[in-house]
Amino acid sequence: MRRTSLVAAALALSAAVSGCGVLGIGEEPADLQVYSARHYDLEEAFADFTDETGITVDFLYGDDAELLQRLKAEGAETPADVYMTVDAGNLWKAAQDDELAPLKSAELDGAVPADLRDPQGRWYGLALRARTVAYNPDAVDPSEFDTKDTYADLADPKWKGRLCMRDETEAYTQSLVASLIDLYGREKTLGIVEGWVANDVEIMSNDILLLEALDSGACDVALVNHYYYARELTENPDLNVKLFWASQDGAGTHANISGAGVVESSDNPKQAQQLLEWLATDGQSAFVDGNHEYPVNPDVEPEQLIKGFGEFKRMPIDAEAYGDLNAEATDLLAEAGYQ
Template sequence: MRRHLLAATTVTAALTVSGCGALGVGEEQADLQIYTARHYDLEEAFATFTEDSGVSVEFITGDDAELLERLRAEGERSPADVFMTVDAGNLWNAAQQDMLAPLDSAALEEAVPEDLRDPQDRWFGLAMRARTTTFNPENVEPSEFDAEETYAGLADPKWKGRLCMRDATSAYTQSLVASLIDLHGRDRALEIVKGWVANDVEIMSNDTLLLEAIDTGACDVGINNHYYVARQLEENPDMNVEVFWASQEGAGTHVNISGAGVATHSDNPEQAQQLIEWLATDGQSAFVDASHEYPVNPDVEPEPVIAGFGEFKRMPLNAEAYGDLNAEAVDLLAEAGYE
């Protein structure tokens, strides 16, 4: 297996408070404290929420593990009202540790599909991302893909030396492999990942580098979150990368979510619930459009760039599998020699 070394920089950041005056951050504490691992495109949506509701918002940002540990350490003294994170497994983990309170919300039950929310209504998906196959149309014909089991099909020797993927430490990779374990069982999932490795998969440190490699012909095919493709196409409409929706004749394309729940010890649970309801309904487009994510609310249309990718069948999301099978996915990747 080849490892791509460009931009392989690891950054560890301390928790920081971010915001602006329009969001209520200033000398007085804001109405709502949000612990968020979602770092991009927050301000505009939440400024709109503040204008609509009069409820001000303050952010404390960090990665998922940091924020969850902070919630746990603070206990009943925590100022957090909302816990917002990326990856369904992280939401499942927070709920399992009793960090999130159950909500009684007809609005959320109507707006968020059943498999994109917690069975006990402790968290709700708010934005959806699809992790699917991307390819250089000058070097690949769509008919080359296995339309039934596209992810498994990339283990076919015909892709040897043509394949780029993300590193084993990426939550995207781990959740995809966890979903393959859930779908096929561990033995078959291990066989698939070993097949990727046998094909001399070139490992990239981020999705942007991966798309650039496909564009330049350094590799022919990869697996990407769809919104990275949208961002790159906005900057360079002539980029030689197209989306192939994976496994449309089978289980469907792997999806993951960014979502939120009300912190168990919130001092403002009603306003916190109001915010989550707004993000899933009136504020859904404001929350997802700038980042090119798909709305979870089926009544909200995706923004034009990703709408241009066409409709697709998604794999049902199993948050428990993403969370509970994460450690097994990490072990499997190591056993397969996937770095």
């Protein structure tokens, strides 16, 4: 893990004077510590925040579960002010473990839809990512996809030898399966995952490998996060891969969030809340555009590349289901032989 300061001390000192009007007379801008599992293009957005407020932001990086365990171990002595994750289930777990402070913020409640935030204000979604079907158009006609239950349909034998998916240890896989358990129940979901396995699904360690396999023809269909596809398109406009929005005639495309909450024992709770409010409003585009994610704020337009993917119906995000059913999803993947 690494700690990265986003601005020099001189900039912080200069910005402190201009930031006094934001924080209140006599208040000094804080140096916020963010424990972040989100590693993508953060620097520019947070440098903008520092420039506007004089509040500097440092990061300690790790994965969601690792950082949550660190918070618990550090207790009241933690230097963390903000916990930022890439999975709604981990935010729910942090709130359940009393690691996050409840906020009262009309600004956040107005910017973040209800199913993308905690009812008690302990965490808020800040960026939206869709996990959907990607395919090689030379090998697949999109009419082959079931438009009602697309994820379940990938268990159909017609896809045998044609599937690539992400590994079972990845939060993206676990939350998808947890959402299917919530939607269909355990028995049907087990049958779906067993169907994927019976179709000789090839498991890969990251979404970039999945997209490269599709492009080369090594597999025909994969499940990917939309922003990985956007990144690959940016680097290779001739990428021979297309997206298909899953389950548009059913529950909708599975989605997850990158979000954050203020740590319960933060020494700078007011400034930490200010950071979250900025990320959901004035800083929303800066936060999401660099990684091609969808804004959670309905008043903010997606950047042009992903806007070109077209509108889609997303499955409502149930953070409690993602978190509470995570262990069951992990056990189910093991029982089905998904590895």
